[in-house]
Each structure stands twice: as structure tokens, then as C-alpha cells.
Amino acid sequence: MKDFYVPDGVEVKTAFERTTHLAVGAHQDDLEIFAYHGIAECYESQDAWFGGVTVTNGAGSARTGKYADFTDEEMQAKRVEEQREAAKIGKYSFQAQLAYPSSDLKSAEKSEAAISELEAYFRQCKADTVYLHNPADKHDTHISLLTCCVAALRRLPEDCRPKRVYGCEVWRDLDWLSDSSKVMLPVDKYPELAEKLIEVFDSQVAGGKDYVAATIGRRNANATYFDSHSIDQSTAYTVAIDMMPLLENPELSMDAFVGELIEAFKKDACDRLTRYQKA
Numbered sequence: 001m002k003d004f005y006v007p008d009g010v011e012v013k014t015a016f017e018r019t020t021h022l023a024v025g026a027h028q029d030d031l032e033i034f035a036y037h038g039i040a041e042c043y044e045s046q047d048a049w050f051g052g053v054t055v056t057n058g059a060g061s062a063r064t065g066k067y068a069d070f071t072d073e074e075m076q077a078k079r080v081e082e083q084r085e086a087a088k089i090g091k092y093s094f095q096a097q098l099a100y101p102s103s104d105l106k107s108a109e110k111s112e113a114a115i116s117e118l119e120a121y122f123r124q125c126k127a128d129t130v131y132l133h134n135p136a137d138k139h140d141t142h143i144s145l146l147t148c149c150v151a152a153l154r155r156l157p158e159d160c161r162p163k164r165v166y167g168c169e170v171w172r173d174l175d176w177l178s179d180s181s182k183v184m185l186p187v188d189k190y191p192e193l194a195e196k197l198i199e200v201f202d203s204q205v206a207g208g209k210d211y212v213a214a215t216i217g218r219r220n221a222n223a224t225y226f227d228s229h230s231i232d233q234s235t236a237y238t239v240a241i242d243m244m245p246l247l248e249n250p251e252l253s254m255d256a257f258v259g260e261l262i263e264a265f266k267k268d269a270c271d272r273l274t275r276y277q278k279a
Contacts, residue, residue: 001057003080003097006110015094019051022127022162024118026056026105026145028079028097029204032086032100032197035170037185037238037244038125039090043193049093053121054083055114055145057099064193064207075203079195081199089196096121105144109193116143119152123160132240134174135258140148142171147254161247166240174239178268183242184226186234187219192218194236 011032021042023035026120031052042050058079063070070078087095098117104110112243122130132149133142153161159220166183168174174182187194198205198212205211219236226237241261246252 001076001080002099003084003095005084005087005095006094007092008076009180012094015049015051016121016124017035018049018050018124018126019093019125021129021131022051022053022121022125024053024055024121024145024149024216026054026102026133026139027061028054028058028083029086029211030133030200031131032052032141032201034133034170034238036187036194036197037166037168038129038131039197040189041194042093043091044189050090051093051125052083052087052095053118053163054095054097055100055105055118055148056141057097059101061204062207066206067203076239078203079201082203085200086197089200090193102141102144105141110146111144111260115151115155115267116150118149119155122152122156122162126160127162129160129164129166131166131168131240132243133170134172135243135254136241136261137171138176139171149255150246153247160226160245162233164204165243165247167243168238169218169241173218174241176265177223177239177241177261178264179227180262181241182226183240184222184234185238185240186235186236187238188223188234189217191236200264 021038023038025031035226038050044128058076059072061075063075063131079204083097098113105114133146135146137143195212198215222237223232246257
């Protein structure tokens with residue numbers, strides 16, 4: 001079931017028009033993991049607002065522990081409720097939940113409805129900054145949604161296009177990127193908020209996946225291990241990929257785009273080995 005929520009109760013048009021940072025994620029809790037940079041940038045701001053779009057219905061998620069007896073429909077409803085609570089805690093401009101089955105996003109024919117709806121959100125918000133899943137993610141639903149997002153963004157006229165589009169970490173770290181390919185997004189603001197926004201997804205955490213420790217730990221590790229020869233400028237980072245080349249060049253395929261990033265990493269690693277290799 002689709003759901004639309006505006007935490008502070010303003011008109012929908014106002015909620016869209018004030019949105020400066022927009023994130024589109026596959027599942028409930030994805031936004032809070034990969035787009036915290038945008039949430040924190042907007043949290044206490046009078047001029048910046050974060051909008052969230054969660055695209056799938058949450059069906060098929062594990063039901064363990066105190067949720068073991070939930071039906072799939074009950075679990076979907078629980079996840080919708082959790083995403084609403086996250087939007088309230090994070091003071092989002094709005095939170096949309098589009099309730100598409102994952103299988104629809106993976107179908108060339110059925111995904112058109114999602115692409116068109118996403119295009120409408122991008123047009124209405126005209127956000128300067130957009131956060132998406134990254135094209136090297138290993139979750140099939142994340143990748144299928146990303147292809148829908150890129151298709152939707154490519155349909156926008158110039159005056160509706162964002163200035164920045166970031167592909168962010170969830171089901172694969174991006175520390176493997178060569179440093180020149182990394183976009184380092186500082187996420188050390190409001191550490192208590194960062195934890196609360198993941199803890200609220202109890203249906204996911206209670207089943208034995210400590211997403212709170214894992215997500216906060218990844219961010220901290222990104223900061224400490226980013227550069228061996230300088231003092232950390234932030235205590236936490238999300239690593240992202242600059243996705244703007246895919247909008248600037250509509251002929252650039254995503255597999256070619258990722259291939260270039262992999263080749264850059266390969267060259268960096270192999271060149272270092274060559275420099276110091278012994279006979």
C-alpha cells in the first residue's frame with residue numbers, strides 16, 4: 001500500500017518545493033543508512049529540507065525473534081510504520097513509500113510505472129542534491145532501482161536536473177575506489193540522531209542484524225582509513241560515487257561507467273605493486 005507522510009503537516013506542494021536534498025532508496029531503512037549526509041545537512045536548517053522516497057513494499061523480509069509470527073503483510077505494515085517514524089525523528093520534508101514489488105523493478109516492462117513516478121518526484125522537488133544506491137552495489141533490487149532512477153533523471157529538462165547526484169554505500173563498501181574517484185561525505189553531525197534513525201527499524205535489527213553498529217562502524221572506519229598521512233578532518237564519512245557523468249552523457253552505460261572505476265582501481269593497485277616489486 002502506497003503511503004505519503006509530511007511530518008510537520010504542510011501542504012504537499014510546499015513539502016516538494018522546499019526539498020533541497022532528495023534520496024531514493026529501495027527498502028525501508030536504506031535512506032537512513034546511505035543518505036544520512038543529506039538528513040544531517042537539513043536537520044536543524046531553516047533553508048534546507050530532506051525528502052525521502054522508498055520504492056519497494058518491503059515484502060519478503062526475514063521474520064525472526066519477536067516478529068517470527070508476523071505474516072508478510074503484517075511485516076510490510078510494520079516497515080511502513082518504521083519508515084514514517086524515521087521521517088518524524090529526522091524532520092524530513094516528506095516521506096513517500098511507493099510500494100512496488102521488487103520484481104516490478106527488475107522487469108523491463110513493469111518498471112516503466114516506477115520510472116514515470118520517480119520522474120514526477122524529481123520534477124516536483126527539483127532538489128539540488130540527490131542520493132541514490134551506487135552502481136557497484138551487490139543487491140539486485142538496489143541495482144534495478146538505480147537503473148530506474150537514472151532513466152527517470154535522464155528524462156528531466158535541464159532546469160529540473162539536480163546539481164549533484166551521489167551513489168552511496170549499502171550492500172558493498174566503496175573504500176575500494178581509487179581516492180580520485182571517491183566523494184567523501186562527512187556524516188559526523190548529530191551522532192545520537194544517526195543511531196536513532198537506524199534503531200527505529202526494529203523489525204530489521206531485532207532479527208540478528210546489528211545495522212546500527214555496522215553502519216556507524218563503517219562510517220568511522222571510512223574516516224580513519226581514508227588517508228594514512230593526514231589527520232582526520234571528520235570522524236565519520238559515507239563514501240559515494242559522483243553519478244553526474246551518467247546524466248551529462250546519456251550514451252554512457254552504467255556497466256561502462258563502473259568498468260572505468262574498476263579499471264582506475266586496478267591501475268592504482270598494479271602501479272603501486274610494480275613500483276616496489278622485487279626480483
